[in-house]
Amino acid sequence: MTVTLTRVDGSRERLSDEVLGEFDAALRGSLVPGGPAGEPEPRQEWNAMYGDRAALTARCTGTADVVEAVRFARSQGLLVGVRGGGHSVAGLSSIPDGLLIDLSAMRGVLVDPERRLARVQGGAVLGDVDRETQAFGLATPLGRVSETGVAGLTLGGGYGHLNTKYGLSCDNLVEAQVVCADGSVRTASETDDPDLFWAIRGGGGNFGVVTSFTFRLHPVGPVVGFAGALYPLEDLGAIERGWREYATGAPDEVTTLIVTMTFPAAPGMPEVIHDRPVAIVAAVHCGPDPDEGMRVLQPLRELGTPLFDLSQPMPYAAVQTSFDPFFPRGGLRAYWKSQYLDELTDDAIDALVGRALDRPAPLTLVNTFHLGGAVNAVDPEATAFAERTSPFMVSFDTMWTDPAQDEAAIAWGRSAWEEMTKYGNGRVFLNFTGRQDEPLQAGTDTAYGRNLRRLGRIKAALDPDNFFQLNNNIVPTPG
Template structure:
């Protein structure tokens, strides 16, 4: 246990997002499931506000709470891969970088996030976007079973046959159901090398590129997961210094199969959208792909993100995006358009709590900055851009990109859609006294 008098207190309460400055009463650093059971028992006895920390990378900072108990799973790092059954069992403190390192020994993956420092737990419980989701689905779609400590202190193994409602809710329902201590994932063959596109286009061609990109995504095979960023060129050593911080349109795509002629042909439409500023396309190790963005979003800087799901990216929506992109408050801020469909849409809409299977796009408005004096301006930009994009939205919001705790109440319907009622019934069945409810209100 770490309390406010402990010399490691500030380190224990820090999370990835430097905007979050919460001061819990106690941090319970768990090394295994038995420690989690004890922490939940203490929470039942004393009824503090409870939050659960896995990787601590969620933008809303829901891993920590003020004046309550943090059940910290970040030390639970066990991973076991069975290449014969193509499964992996991973504890809840594992990051995607940890998991990829173990599965890639066998040329296998489970679809994970776009930053290797992200924890597997929070991302998977919220659904789980990734670079190959159109080929292999969301992270939650690969979950075979999970172990969870519920509010009554029981350790439950849940899957489609055992506790099916809890299994349903844990795949896309976010937090507040209990403390997930481990996941069993199904694995897919991919790697060690993957083929991808990364093309930077001049900003003066932004509208033309966006329209061409949109049209190309409609025809993209499920083996290709396209993505587009409106950003400033990062200070990457692979990029000429004279381009650093120059505004651009970045087009990325990953092929969910072996590199070769098939990958080249499938990716070609994403690579041919106009005269490039810089073309960095090619093959690279899967673990390098997964880690490529980590340094671009360093620990301790300040972040605020809000998102919309969209059925279409109309010309008017494109112009609105570009209008708000032109007002970005810092070079670190960006707008990301991700594509769904393919394997994501193959899953029955009611198979899991993730409520946005039919969406074609997710638009994420990501403010990033370093100076605390910029807090108000950066957050205001992201909120205003999000409001401006509302007319083009399907009404849905991704739980992992849903703003801060104060945004949670107004967004619950948008996050969980038609699944909200069933999700609340499941929460009430497993946590009738609301032991985990405060954490659930910080999506």
């Protein structure tokens, strides 16, 4: 199976059957060439704009396979990518011309309920973790779509339904096993390799392939208070003003957001919201008493006259899948951009309303997230994830299906983001970042702030040749 791949220096390298055969023999997993004759992908790329198969894929079964893949790529000078959950908005888990290190078979989760810890392999998705931890009435802060990869989410920070009470995903990481650019395997924690541990909590995939994460768990569920009120989109201005007042005074047990979209004609949902532009006010109360949680969430159900109200005590595992239908794997083309706000002013709300009423496609979302609580309680320099002060974040999740609409949809996303810079503080969330026509290091200076210098030094120590460069790239900067 002779294969031609791209090298780190941009040249092309034709690998012989003998070389590939030796690599294949060293793996417990399988080595799969790209092209139409290759095997189906075990995990499809989420963003349909990045559906091309890798020229060569190492389907790893464990840390030893990852070590072999890294060492092989280094020996051949190959450009590499890493796929965990394959849910990167910017397509950072797709590499058509290089070697893809695929962790999708590595999705085991082991829960220690006594110590309240969960060890999670690097290819796991959120649903894998929630299923195992909820068996013990425990959870760790993860995202809001069950098909999201744990690795990319955590390495980039990790927002979800438990943030205000328990912090980001990366704040709940207590240990990680990392295969570094030289093929060495390191254990990173507060006491072992603390610089690496600091860097991977927000620094993305710059420092190695994380083959396992150990998370701190918290008592959550199995039933939580859930608010899900769907209001007419034309009422968004008043709804968001009322939501702002509620969110800023809510207890830390409440994590809340507003999503605007055109609700699809989903089976089992009332016709009044079929293909209707709506503003969804969603929130989770993660306290021990769901009925008390519903009482605390009640004002979110009274911000106007809802078209439909899904609010109820709900299994936490069900909450974690409730947004899944809006984010089908491989079904949407996507370009996202985000902006943090020091204050959600009336003018900012008016701008959001204008954009929400003029979206380029039904499943394009204009979202407002409330942060605060445990997220803001962490010192900005305690982890690589530096944004610890903003109470709000806005994201424009431009999503569409027709490739002919690519240019117009991306232009809309950029324009909406540019308009929001009038009200934002200039900082961005890198996991909500599009890649088209933008360098991979775009936004790293504003996202990392003062932490970028330390990240550059750690990158230089662990990966001086920038072997891991298909990411929100941090340039190695010695000294």
